[in-house]
Amino acid sequence: MSSITALDIGSHSIKIIVAKNNKQRTIEKALEVKNPLASVIPQSGQELAQFTELLANLFHDYKIEQSDVRLSLPESLVTCKVIDVPYLTDAELASAVGWQAEQVIPIPKNDLTLQYQVLNKPAKNQGNATMKVLLVGAKKSLIDRLNNVLLELGIEASLLETQLFSLIRSLDIRSDDPESIILQMGASSSDIAVISNGMFEFSFSAKNGSQLLNAAIAQSFNLDNQQAEEYKINYGLDQTQLEGKLFQVVKPMVDNLTLDLQKTMRFFNQNHPSQKIKRIVTSGGPAAMKGLNEYISQNLGVEVVNGAPFSNVKGQIPQSNHLSFGVCMGLIAREL
Ligand SMILES: Nc1ncnc2c1ncn2[C@@H]1O[C@H](COP(=O)(O)OP(=O)(O)OP(=O)(O)O)[C@@H](O)[C@H]1O
Ligand SMILES: [Mg+2]
Numbered sequence: 001m002s003s004i005t006a007l008d009i010g011s012h013s014i015k016i017i018v019a020k021n022n023k024q025r026t027i028e029k030a031l032e033v034k035n036p037l038a039s040v041i042p043q044s045g046q047e048l049a050q051f052t053e054l055l056a057n058l059f060h061d062y063k064i065e066q067s068d069v070r071l072s073l074p075e076s077l078v079t080c081k082v083i084d085v086p087y088l089t090d091a092e093l094a095s096a097v098g099w100q101a102e103q104v105i106p107i108p109k110n111d112l113t114l115q116y117q118v119l120n121k122p123a124k125n126q127g128n129a130t131m132k133v134l135l136v137g138a139k140k141s142l143i144d145r146l147n148n149v150l151l152e153l154g155i156e157a158s159l160l161e162t163q164l165f166s167l168i169r170s171l172d173i174r175s176d177d178p179e180s181i182i183l184q185m186g187a188s189s190s191d192i193a194v195i196s197n198g199m200f201e202f203s204f205s206a207k208n209g210s211q212l213l214n215a216a217i218a219q220s221f222n223l224d225n226q227q228a229e230e231y232k233i234n235y236g237l238d239q240t241q242l243e244g245k246l247f248q249v250v251k252p253m254v255d256n257l258t259l260d261l262q263k264t265m266r267f268f269n270q271n272h273p274s275q276k277i278k279r280i281v282t283s284g285g286p287a288a289m290k291g292l293n294e295y296i297s298q299n300l301g302v303e304v305v306n307g308a309p310f311s312n313v314k315g316q317i318p319q320s321n322h323l324s325f326g327v328c329m330g331l332i333a334r335e336l
Contacts, residue, residue: 003065006331012187017328027315052152070159070331075191075205087125105137166330178278185284210286236290283307283326
């Protein structure tokens, strides 16, 4: 039985999952390794060489399968837009979609790689029936840089997908699930998507990752980055620790995030007056912060839950840090 390898290169850590390509996607390996380069895309020829060496070592040391390698793309590289268009056949849509993308995706045509997916199509062309189409545009030049790292290793990626879409798949959302915000947190960014009736509505990426929090803690307590990270992981939003001094540093950052979530809820409600966001599903390393779910929930009055990327699979499920693997599990789950 062949295997699938999912690769999620984060600025803090690289996550890899290898799973059997069977219906159950049995997990064979799950790894999380610190990213010593602290970036997700090579910016120069020298960085390309460093990335290539780093991944070559990982593939070699952990004997990672190379036959079906799937790579996640950082959300900051892509623009996603849902558009309403008149009823079109597949062929008509294929020829119209490029022009549509030009109107809504701010990437020059000669550097645009575009994928699209029909989210909702009426059964027949009736009256004013419209269909919803998701456009995902990315800068070809940036994607190529990432892809080149794998090509240097002789690997042609079988799938490149933006991380929010992988994550959403891992959450196995159904059409009767409540309107939800999906919050993917990382060291360098926080990405927010809205799902209603089981369908993607919109997304955006904010540059407030947990690395900023480390920096603020390090500065306030005169610590190095590693010690600051330990403070953050051990105490989180616990007000009883360190006489509440850590809480005072962490709070403004979490308040910024809460504000972004609140704006997202309002925006959704403005566009869908009869609907409201009812829950927030969180994922990514920083989503494990102590007291975070309760804090956001109290401030916004909605349920906040952690995603559970391993809930439906068997095999070598990692002992800890499940929240870090949502993106990889979504890549693994995709049928190609
Ligand atoms: N229990 C915890 N409480 C608070 N923060 C945590 C906890 N566990 C992990 N983190 C933080 O999560 C971050 C790493 O998360 P993750 O691996 O998802 O980031 P990344 O994918 O490398 O980043 P990005 O995708 O933004 O480039 C680190 O900053 C780490 O300190
Ligand atoms: Mg990440």
